[in-house]
Amino acid sequence: MDNSIEQEEKTLTEKESLLLITDMINKARNSYHDNGIAAIMWGCVITFCSLVMFAQLQFNFKLPFSITWLTLVAIIPQIFLTIKEKKERKAKMHEDVAMDYIWLGFGICIFLLSHVTGEIFENLNEAAGSYKTATGEKFPFLFNEYVFPLFLILYGLPTFITGGMCKFRPMFWGGIFCWVCSIISVYTHVKIDLLLTAAAATVAWLIPGLILKQDYVRAKRELKEQHV
Amino acid sequence: MFKDLDPILHSQLRLAVISLLISVKEAEFTFLKEKTGATAGNLSVQIQKLKDAGYIDVVKKFKDNYPLTTCRITLDGVNAFGKYVESLKSYLGN
Numbered sequence: 162m163d164n165s166i167e168q169e170e171k172t173l174t175e176k177e178s179l180l181l182i183t184d185m186i187n188k189a190r191n192s193y194h195d196n197g198i199a200a201i202m203w204g205c206v207i208t209f210c211s212l213v214m215f216a217q218l219q220f221n222f223k224l225p226f227s228i229t230w231l232t233l234v235a236i237i238p239q240i241f242l243t244i245k246e247k248k249e250r251k252a253k254m255h256e257d258v259a260m261d262y263i264w265l266g267f268g269i270c271i272f273l274l275s276h277v278t279g280e281i282f283e284n285l286n287e288a289a290g291s292y293k294t295a296t297g298e299k300f301p302f303l304f305n306e307y308v309f310p311l312f313l314i315l316y317g318l319p320t321f322i323t324g325g326m327c328k329f330r331p332m333f334w335g336g337i338f339c340w341v342c343s344i345i346s347v348y349t350h351v352k353i354d355l356l357l358t359a360a361a362a363t364v365a366w367l368i369p370g371l372i373l374k375q376d377y378v379r380a381k382r383e384l385k386e387q388h389v
Numbered sequence: 390m391f392k393d394l395d396p397i398l399h400s401q402l403r404l405a406v407i408s409l410l411i412s413v414k415e416a417e418f419t420f421l422k423e424k425t426g427a428t429a430g431n432l433s434v435q436i437q438k439l440k441d442a443g444y445i446d447v448v449k450k451f452k453d454n455y456p457l458t459t460c461r462i463t464l465d466g467v468n469a470f471g472k473y474v475e476s477l478k479s480y481l482g483n
Binding site for chain 2: 173175176178179181182184185186188189190192251252253254255257258
């Protein structure tokens with residue numbers, strides 16, 4: 162198909178019309194390539210946080226601050242990336258609005274879950290203290306063993322939906338991997354849970370992000386070659 | 390031969406514009422220009438014809454002090470495009 166359409170009223174044959182429609186639909190569909198930076202960033206942040214928390218438990222040391230604060234810091238570049246991306250895009254896809262709400266809802270759910278689990282922790286710690294005083298034995302229920310499965314369930318949902326909607330298999334399977342890790346982590350020690358969380362973030366976000374980045378660079382190069 | 394085909398859509402540039410707009414929620418003028426390879430003048434004329442037919446909505450505003458034209462297909466446009474494709478299919482079938 163000719164790249165430029167200059168003849169305003171050129172008579173089209175049936176085949177030419179269909180070819181033009183197919184060509185334009187393909188052009189529109191291939192017009193946007195996610196550069197994968199957000200996925201890479203969140204993949205790195207969650208993997209790093211999980212590994213640091215694992216190292217703290219494994220090697221018995223404590224940082225003067227909670228490493229999970231890094232996730233809050235990462236919101237700043239995320240906002241910057243989102244604004245920049247929205248400004249640069251010349252066409253809005255049908256699924257864009259749904260995606261925005263899904264990931265915004267995910268972010269809100271993560272912070273709500275962090276707050277709720279934090280509150281449960283505090284109350285359980287009090288209960289555990291009273292239990293130990295009364296019975297002289299350790300509290301039989303360790304809530305922290307069940308926190309990571311909850312987060313992993315949540316990690317899987319938007320990842321799975323995004324992968325499915327965008328027909329991007331690495332993210333689709335990444336979402337399923339999060340859920341598999343969630344099931345496993347119910348039955349494993351919290352240290353293993355942290356390693357599973359790191360693995361889930363790597364498989365669900367970091368690796369798909371790197372694949373997206375590669376595709377983006379390739380698409381940009383091809384576009385450049387077309388214009389030469 | 391093509392007497393049943395919608396004359397508004399049965400033009401190379403207008404069909405290209407509608408085909409692009411059916412695939413996206415909305416698109417800027419520069420996007421349509423880039424994908425069709427048409428000149429700004431020609432594209433403006435064809436967009437106006439599609440707008441007059443009620444097939445697309447055109448919103449003009451300013452972004453960073455530059456004029457920004459955004460186009461979006463209407464329900465009438467979607468229906469007309471569907472009919473056009475069906476007619477094409479029947480012609481090809483014959």
